[in-house]
Amino acid sequence: MGGDDSGVASDNFDWNTEDELEIENYQSSCLTVPNGDAVTGSGDASSSAVLANSKVLDHFVGMGFSREMVSKVIQEYGEENEAKLLEELLTYTALESSPPPQTLIVTDPSSSGNAGSSWDDFSDTDIFSDEDMEKNISDSENDDTLRTLVKMGYKQEEALIAIERLGPNSSLDELVDFIGVAQIAKAEDALLPPEEKLQYNGYAKSNKRRFYECEVLGRKKPRGCEKKIINDDDEEALHLPNPMIGFGVPTESNFITLRRLPEDAIGPPYFYYENVALAPKGVWQTISRFLYDVEPEFVDSKFFCAAARKRGYIHNLPIQNRFPLLPLPPRTIHEAFPLTRKWWPSWDPRTKLNCLQTCIGSAKLTERIRKAVENYEGDPPDHAQKYVLDQCRKWNLVWVGRNKVAPLEPDEVETLLGFPRNHTRGGGISRTDRYKSLGNSFQIDTVAYHLSVLKEMYPNGINLLSLFSGIGGAEVALHRLGIPLKNVVSVEKSEVNRNIVRSWWEQTNQKGHLYDMEDVRELDADRLEQLMNTFGGFDLIVGGSPCNNLAGSNRVSRDGLEGKESSLFFDYFRILDLVKNMMSKCR
DNA sequence: TCGATTATGATTAACAGG
């Protein structure tokens, strides 16, 4: 039974209480940045003539600012610094809109003054506080979000970043969540002992109670399903499964997993999101919260092929009656590369490769390894073995000759990942870029297994929106499943990658249409509507947003979801949400 | 300028042993 050390609030800090309280307060008013109504910029295009073709201008107009105002600001500050521009735009907007009557009761986080009213029994009930409040009650539409956030005690800079990332139409509690997570990411632990940090984290988590429900029929029950609901700390709701088999893999699933999706997550469209499993703390909580509180499915591709690939997938697909691609790929190093067997030392126990990354081991390193092992009659001493094994694991080296290790060739990586041979070869791509593109891609068998449920649902094919397409992992997976591709909108920044997908599309005699696009940020509501009108909606939206700032290999800029590239996740969410809304309207 | 080559740790989670 719960209890544990959660103490009876005696002299506990009431982080929880207070935070919950604030959240509820914030939540009770759904504020939006002034948009829409400001668009009517009196059509005066005189000043914007020069900038008629500016991407930046379109960007901000797309966010809901008037063309007139945007061009004014751009002329004044240039279009280099978008953050600065946004700041100015928000300031101008705030000045223009008459200061609204402050209907909010904003409690100062540092004072517990007025916490005594109707909220004080929260500490008792807060675990059951699912009453999920009719949100958006006092819809004071003209309130300025930025102003409100600042009044709440957030720094203007933080608020601006949040608004920029989430877009002007995001709800206030999304913004607050974002800032909270950002703060935690930055906060040094100095002030907060672990437990309180967790609770603080939990604050940022959600008012809307996350509801993961999973049930296992058959053998094992995942520990504490119902316990979680009672004892619930939102904390450990996200843990990596061990073994990392998600909701099941073809090779070792002797039990069936059922899940119930949150209402908001149910399609159409179906969506499928992917990123690295070993992201910094809190990242997957945030991603999950944005993607309609769907529980991530963490899967290691080592259960599908000969290389590990620990990834998290968030999707709203059915998970029953999945089937794997055939033929099943080799699942050990020896099966995948039989020629290595002859040279494989008995003291190298590896049977699986580690994650295929974007860079390979250097020649110097393989030379050092050769020198470390070649001067011994029998097996090298322990320290040499350890050194060699560590490096081989780190750089995924295989034995290709006596005392000789080497990194994988690009076509070997292609094979391991499930792509057709030479998929990334030729057509103007360098070897270095090949490694990079492959290292950033899906493992086809893994993804195809998840997408296989679509086959019987769409015998006539699907319309696919593929964001961050890369070298077309989603397209290849669906094609190999035998699911016809009717219309594919593929958004990918890298030109060589777009060429690869285009080339594959033509080589495989696709009957459908492939639409290219370069930047997800240019995919706005208008563009989507235009596309969807031509072929009517999307059946599936796939995307693995950039992992640069999440991946452990990044020593320089592992900045989390706010990172320069990885923050494009919010564009995945933005676009998914747009399509979702458009499609629910059209029904 | 492009492509190839090389060196560059920190963050977590799992694990082992008290």
Added chain:
DNA sequence: CCTGTTAATCATAATCGA
């Protein structure tokens, strides 16, 4: 429970040569 250890990790940036 605690603490130290092991292990894995969709990368960036500087440099060099053609």
